[in-house]
Amino acid sequence: MGNGMTMTQKILAAHAGKDAVFPGELIEAGLDLVLGNDITTPVAVNEFRRAGFGDVFDRDKIAVVLDHFVPNKDIKAAEQSKLCRGFACEHGITHFFDVGKMGIEHALLPEQGLVTAGDCVIGADSHTCTYGALGAFSTGVGSTDMAAAMATGKAWFRVPTAIKFELEGTLSEGCSGKDLILSIIGMIGVDGARYKSMEFSGAGVRSLSMDDRFTVCNMAVEAGAKNGIFPVDEKTLSYLYGRAARKPVVYEADGGAEYERVIKIDLCDIVPTVACPHLPENTRPASELSDIKIDQVVIGSCTNGRMEDMETAHAILKGKKVADGVRCIIIPATMAIYRECVVRGYVTDFIDAGAVVSTPTCGPCLGGYMGILAEGERCVATTNRNFVGRMGHPKSEVYLASPAVAASSALAGYITGPEDRKK
Amino acid sequence: MKTGGRAFRYGDNVDTDVIIPARYLNTSAADELAKHCMEDIDAEFAGTVKDGDIIVAGENFGCGSSREHAPLAIKTCGVGGVIAKSFARIFYRNAINIGLPILECAAAADGIRAGDEVGIDFDTGIITDITTGETYRAEPFPPFIQNIIRSGGLLASVSGEGEKK
DSSP states (O other), X not given: OOSBOOHHHHHHHHHTTOSOOXXXXXXEEEOSEEEEETTHHXXXXXXXXXXXXXXXXXXXXXXXXXXXXXXXXXXXXXXXXHHHHHHXXXXXXXXXXXXXXXXXXXXXXXXXXXXXXXOEEEESSXXXXXXXXXXXXXXXXXXXXXXXXXXXXXXXXXXXXXXXXXXXXXXXXXXXXXXXXXHHHHHHOTXXXXXXXXEEESGGGGGSOHHHHHHHHHGGGGGTOSEEEOOOOHHHHHHHTTTOSSOOOOOOOOTTBOOSEEEXXXXXXXXXXXXXXXXXXXXXXXXXXXXXXXXXXEEOHHXXXXXXXXXXXXXXXXXXXXXXXXXXXXXXXXHXXXXXXXXXXXXXXXXXXXXXXXXXXXGGXXXXXXXXXXXXXXXXXXXXXXXXXXXXXXXXXXXXXXXXXXXXXXXXXXXXXXXXXXX | OEEEEEEEEOOSOOBHHHHSOGGGTTOOOHHHHHTTTTTXXXXXXXXXXXXXXXXXXXXXXXXXXXOTHHHHHHHHTTOOEEEEXXXXXXXXXXXXXXXXXXXXXXXXHHHOOTTOEEEEEXXXXXXEETTXXXXXXXXXXXXXXXXXXXXXXXXXXXXXXXXXX
């Protein structure tokens, strides 16, 4: 055994009440937050009731967010929302977010200060790994795990090994966390980190904004990872300050921690990157894809619907026109971000550019509604998956990209990076 | 616990969006979900699969979303088990939790052809391709996991109201 633990292992050990844990060990950990959404919570509620559980373990440590199909897209979705609402009301769930207060869960919970550094969080949504950006352990599970956790406040885990990403330098102008994580997935593949942690470290971390870090951790699951995690620095603490109700607990990887693999990345080498259909690992530089004509652009999602993403899209779209034949759909991820876009005049500028702006919803990312693709159509999206049929017809195509590439492509009518367009 | 039936064969990275497309996730009714199982990569599947049939696939089966609707749709179709070279993490956990038997076995995943008659003994991990006569050995689950699957899932096993077979 090694002489130390990774950051993830230290958080897991602390939540299991142990001095040390070892890769492969099965542990039971106490949870700081249990999350579900309008798709996964109904299944969890049915399981919770079927198992005969009476009360939830702690009504302040459960978050139920209606975000996937709300405002309700159809009668069946409305019934699912109603079921969630009923459960939240019955158990007095403190953090229940309905239309008007909701946001896309993984943008909303950090914004509302419900997750802090050192936390151990599970959510019945695969992108729960997003909160690693705050120096927390967080991972996606299914509805049954959510049901059991709502009753017990605990979950079992197999302690993961880790891949360490040592970041140096700074990202070039026009590049963002999205380009970094797409490049990494292109490098290691969609199962390159299966069952493992992706731990980010190195001097380059400092240059990444919190929104960049959220995007990077959000897509750790797209490399198969159990979690992604960043060290806690001044940026993390200033993000958490005045926001998080609970005190941050800062964990650092031990000097002697063992990693399965160490990958060094110079952020200067990252270029605007696009993942082509139908896997997030099919990455190419945006500059090589200018022959790909597009029908739609989506800017939003738990991956890229945050304020910085809106700022990037706005800087590119303001005063310009979306290309003929392209539908450009912009979805701020939370009500606070949506409101800020209104206050700053972004919404007016987006509409003048020929885009539409929706209230927060996961909607088109998973082919729910608000931008479904027809047979043969192509979309550049700032979302996280481009699987067959993900955004609509099984013969439609999704190209994953950053907000800068998506907005630039909306103006061009074909895939292009922000730099290429300037030339 | 045993199953046996015809093999349906798929490749690497079968994701949860093709196992059950999100456009059908406005319900959690298992029989509704089963009607659309694998629809986007195999439109024939849900209509032809019979009780006890098995799915054979490559690496990273079930990657993508955390939707428990995916293993639930497969199980409700009548599929007796899934054999793959590897499973994505959340799917692996969900399959156990809802009582869908799965086995990791690269040799079987390579050797079994679409349409072969296959028998699986989950207690021993022995997989038999009856059509070709080949047998394969997978690592069986430890007894406590087998008990969860046999009971019909985690909460059924905890509450003792399992659908014991």
